[in-house]
Amino acid sequence: MTQAAKADLIHISDVAARIPKFLNKVPNLLTGLKQAYLRTPNTPAGLGLAFEKAVKRNPLGDALLFEDQRYSYQELNQWANQIAHYYLSKGVKKGDVIAVIIENRSELVATIVALAKIGVTSALVNTSQTGKVLTHSVNLVKPVALIVGEECRQAVDDIRQDLNIDENHFYWFADQATRENAGTAPQGYHNLAEVILSFPMFNVATTQTVKGKDGLFYIYTSGTTGLPKAVIFTNSRWTLAYGTYGHILGLNEDDVMYVTLPLYHATGMVVCWCGVIAGSSALAIRRKYSTSAFWDDVRKYKASAIGYVGELCRYLMDAPPSESDRAHRVTKMIGNGMRPNIWSKFKERFGIEEVLELYASSEGNVGFSNIFNFDNTVGFSPTPYAIIQFDKEKNEPVHDSKGFCKKVVKGDVGLLIGKITSRSPFDGYTDEKNNTSVIMKDVFKKGDSYFITGDLVRDIGFRHAQFVDRLGDTFRWKGENVSTTEVENICSEYPKIVEAVVYGVEIPNTNGRAGMAAITLQDGAELNDQDLTDMVTSFKKDLPPYAVPVFLRVQKVVETTGTFKYQKNKLKEQAFDPNKTSDRLLVLLPGQSAYCDISPEIFSNIEAYKYRF
Missing domain, CATH: 3.30.300.30 (ANL, C-terminal domain)
Structure with missing residues (x-):
């Protein structure tokens, strides 16, 4: 073990020193955990319900900021309700799937809230996809309709004849502020901004009927082999993220979170937005990440928190130092992939106090979050997991004389696996064949089951881990x-x-x-x-x-x-x-x-x- 790795090990004295600051988070965290864990697959839950509660708490406060557009919680809710009422009138129902292909902008956020309210699963298609990969991703989830932004329409037109969707069920948003100007739809598309105008703005009754077990998103992952796989993200799982990550961050009505991450990924769509909704705060989004515009946008939106992935942090560190590096009010950030070699440098340069690094995968059942604000760790996990010895040469776990797996000792690196229980289920992929390859049985005793994350992590003590590498063909x-x-x-x-x-x-x-x-x-x-x-x-x-x-x-x-x-x-x-x-x-x-x-x-x-x- 290197000296740097030894320095990152967590001891009881380290945890004790963090307790006073952590106690300030406890009331908010308990509120979140109550919502996260006092739920069953059959109780009302999810994004739609949480969003409507945020509307009640802060109706006139900012909910969404994009370019020069600004929507209060009440305005965004009314917009989403019109979309929801429209699709209900068309016979769309809970359990249906609608493919959504829109870049980071207001229309995407309003659409996602609308579909969540009626229990429709939004297939969050990667807006970079084209050709055969795009065809596969859309057809895989059997959508009843497709909603596309003009900025992605050409990619859809190129493969439209290969999509298994009724010709009359293609919807379109102009690439502009459609609440102000709906634009003119191209042939073969319904103008969604236009057709919803005559529909009511009050809440749909269906929000209360959406249960934890119902689908919320399909988020696409490459998995380990082949074309993209669609991961089922239920409302129950969203509520777990909302109750944990969302409340740990501790945002309030005065906070603004700036997110440049693509919202077709869980880090942006789930983790970052959860924290915003939990605090009835504002979400400020940018279509695509820009290093040169990043801190200017932060100041423009008066952001107090940012969402990140490791690459974003590196790009910001690569930019020439500036006197304005600390000319902002950002003190918190949430995301994943912050590298140890820039962690402390980033905090120092940009004046960041709290890095809520986390670990989770779209399909997995184990999660970590840096609730104690240690450096160089994905944080603490309340979910049952194990880090087992793994032979990289043979590409298989190390077994003892009885055939069971062996856990690593503190400081060592091993394969992270998540125990499958009723409280930490494995929701899986759309294709059942893909599920069997990522489940390991009889790991420590006969009859147990664990999800194989495919990630190597270091056990640094006190249920904290450090990401090391990714296994397999991804x-x-x-x-x-x-x-x-x-x-x-x-x-x-x-x-x-x-x-x-x-x-x-x-x-x-x-x-x-x-x-x-x-x-x-x-x-x-x-x-x-x-x-x-x-x-x-x-x-x-x-x-x-x-x-x-x-x-x-x-x-x-x-x-x-x-x-x-x-x-x-x-x-x-x-x-x-x-x-x-x-x-x-x-x-x-x-x-x-x-x-x-x-x-x-x-x-x-x-x-x-x-x-x-």
Whole structure:
């Protein structure tokens, strides 16, 4: 164990020193826990109910800020009610699914509240998706309708003939403030902003009938293999997040949380917004993250809290220091992925007092949150879990003489697994086949069951953990999970490529892992200058930007194990270093439209962090 890792271990004296500040949070936390845990699958619960309570507490206070738009809780609620009444009039009912493809803007938030009120599950489709991946994501959840923003319409039009949705059930929002100007819908779409105008603004009665077991969202994850999987996110699970993360943050009616994270992900949509609704606070959103605009927006909205992922923090740290770095009122932040090497530096530079780092996955049943405000930890977990010894070479847990798993000792790294109980259930994926591969049985005794997170964490004591790495065929880049199988399939469709092996590689001083594909070409084929451009165009057509391989390695033959599995460990170790292989290595440098060869100079510049990937 390194000295840094030893320094992060938590002792009883450390916890005792934090108790006085923690006591201030207890009343709010108890309120939240009461709502989170005194619930059953059959009691009314969820986003719609919590939002209506926030409306009662702070009707005229700001609920949503976007660009120059400002909506009070009452106004946002009335807008959502009109959408809800409209869909009820069309026969849409609890249990139905509607696919929603809108970038971070007011129309998305109003739509989500509306659908939550009538018990409809919103399929939060990644707005970066196109082509076959988008087709798969939409058809997978069998939606009765689709709502798209103009900014994403072209991607939908390109695959519309492949979608299993009635032609009369496509809805559209103009890319503007539609409460002021509904715009003119293109042919084949209903203008949702226009058709709701004659519907009432009072609360729909259905909110009270939505129960914990009912679906709230489908959130897409790459899982471990293949195309995106749709994770069922129930109202009960949302209420758990609301009662824990939401109340721990301790926001109030004077607070504003600034969120630039995509709202099709749980960190933005669930974690950040939970804290806002719990405090009847304001949510300030930006369509897409911008380093140059970040602190200006924070000041514009008078934000007191921010949502983050690790990459965002790194981008802000990379920006030149400024006298205005502390010219704001932000003291709290909530999110995940803050790296230990910048944690304390970030707090010091920007004047942050509290980093509510957390750990959770869209599909998982175990969560951690940094309620005691320690540095370099995903925090404390009240849910039952274990960290077990794991053999990375064999890619399997270590077992004792009786065949049971072995827990790590404090300070060691192991595989995180979450115990499946009635209070911490595994809701699972839409496809039952995907569920069996992530459940481990007979772990410590016969009959027990645990969810396999696929993440390696360090046990640092007192039910606190530290994230270390991700196992399997998924890696994280640009704040997104990338499925290697999905990228392999798309790469292999390029005419000259016979086979592709995709994996994540680390770039110094950069969060996550960049995508790298080891490709094998057709017999006698070579990549020319035109190919280096055409491959980028081809990959971008069917892959979101974060999944396009940053590096390529041209191999003569793909090495496999005796069971025909790719030898990814060796490829990851050699990465894009021209000193470790004679294979041709290519890189897609930031802002470029074609791959180029990795020369010693380019490799040296990458290592020296002269490119901002």
